[in-house]
Amino acid sequence: MxxxxxxxxQYAAHGIATFPVVIDGKDKRPAVKxxxxxxxxxxxxxxxxxxxxxxFGLACRRNRITVLDVDTSDERVLADALxxxxxxxxxxxxxxxxxxAWYRHNGETRRVRPNPSLPIDILGDGxxxxxxxxxxxxxxxxxxxxLDDLERLQPMTKPVLEEVVEAFVSHEAPPRKSYNEMREGDGRNPSLLRRALRSAHHANTEEELxxxxxxxxxxxxxxLPREEVLSVSHSAWKYKSQGRLMVSGGEATAVVFRSDADHLWDEPLALSLLIRLRMEHSWRNGAPFKLAKGTASALRVSVPTYRAARDTLVDRYFLEIVHPGGKGKNDPPIVRLL
Incomplete structure (x- = not known):
């Protein structure tokens, strides 16, 4: 056996669904679709x-698990990460x-090397x-x-400055207790951080930023003290170097991670629909919104083809249907991005 x-x-007894994986050298791939x-x-x-x-493996988001993947055998790097x-x-x-290091999933996505200086990935998806x-x-x-501990996992914590940056680059409101509230007690740090994120589009080097x-x-x-200037500048430059700078003068933007493309590579129309929905609705931070069939016209496809793409996003856990609609002209489906 x-x-x-x-x-x-044993995993199923703790509510964790697993599936067979084929490992061939560095290639690791699921044995099933x-x-x-x-x-x-x-x-x-x-x-x-x-x-x-x-x-064998397990789907992170489906099983409510986020894995901090430390790609080195150095225990000091693990200790610092913890x-x-x-x-x-x-x-x-x-x-x-x-x-x-396994944690309870708390909305994390799949982020490869979020800090380029550390050999660490955050696997909240895939x-x-x-x-x-x-x-x-x-x-x-x-x-x-x-395995008993899998039922007692806690979410990973995030440094406060990183929370503020994440909030700005995703067009969300900053966290309730922001970095400046802990350090300065006023609105200067978030204001300077927003300015840094916008200025990063035009800077050619970090020194210029x-x-x-x-x-x-x-x-x-x-x-603010010079160390605050250096800190927010470094954070903004890091997001630019990673291609994750989303504050852009009002033009709609969307982030599609490589894992998203991998999961939808066989369904290009579904991938196109995901990109459009993220451009238009990612700022809602998971809040439901109406999904009218007029989206089909925007994609230049028939309504049945559009619905098939929508259903693919639902089946693969990119989209959740909160209300199916369909009881008349004024009863559109209500969905939310996952």
Whole structure:
């Protein structure tokens, strides 16, 4: 019996749906289609269908798990990450000696190297290989905790300045307790951060951006300290270098992560619909909105074709139908982005 068939019931007992994975060298791929929406009942059937499979994975968002993927065997990097993002009772070591710290999902997406200086990915979407799968270099193992701890996971924490930056680049209101409330007690820091994010579009180097932000800082009656100028400038430049700078003079923008494209590569129209919906509605931060069939005209496709694309987004957990509508002209579907 392979690891998948042996451990699938144990994960299912904790409400975690798993599926078989094929590992060939550095290539790791699910052995089945539709793996992001698999539930425990289908997972039970797969365990009987793939009894010898020695590797398996789980869909992060579907199972309400976010994984901090530390791509190094250096325990100091893991320790620093746990200080930065908070403790967790469940830690995994891969066959190559790298680390995974598991948290409760709290809306995180799949972010590869959010800090370019650290070998760390935040996996809130897509899938991860789970222990004790057998990889090319060895077996994944649980080095801290047990499967019982999966029911007691807590969300990862985020540094306050990063929360403020995330709020601005996604057009949301800043968090209730913002960075300046902890450091300055007024609105200067968020105001300077917004200016830095806008100025980053026009700066050719980080040094040039620092000069722009420093000039803006002098417009305050009481300018912020130079370290604040350097901090917000560095944050804004980091978002520009990652291609995640969304504050753009009013023009609608959308972020599509590589994992999104991978999950929708076989459905290009669904991917186009996702991009359009994110451009028009991502600022709602998950709040429901009307989805009229006029969207089909914007995509230049027939209504049945548009509905098929919409249903694909629903099936693959990019979109949720809150109200199906259809009871008349004034009863459109109500949906929300996931």
């Amino acid at each position: 392979g690891a998948f068939a042996e451990w699938q019931p 539709g793996y992001l929406k698999i539930g425990t009942k289908v997972s039970d059937q797969l365990a009987m269908k793939f009894p010898a499979n020695d590797a 200080i930065r993002h908070g403790p967790t009772p469940f830690i995994v070591r891969s066959g190559s000696g790298n680390w995974q 899938y991860v290989v789970a222990p004790p799968s057998l990889g090319t270099k060895g077996r994944y193992e649980i080095v801290q905790g047990t 620092i000069q722009m932000v420093a000039h803006a800082n002098q417009q305050f009656a009481e300018p």
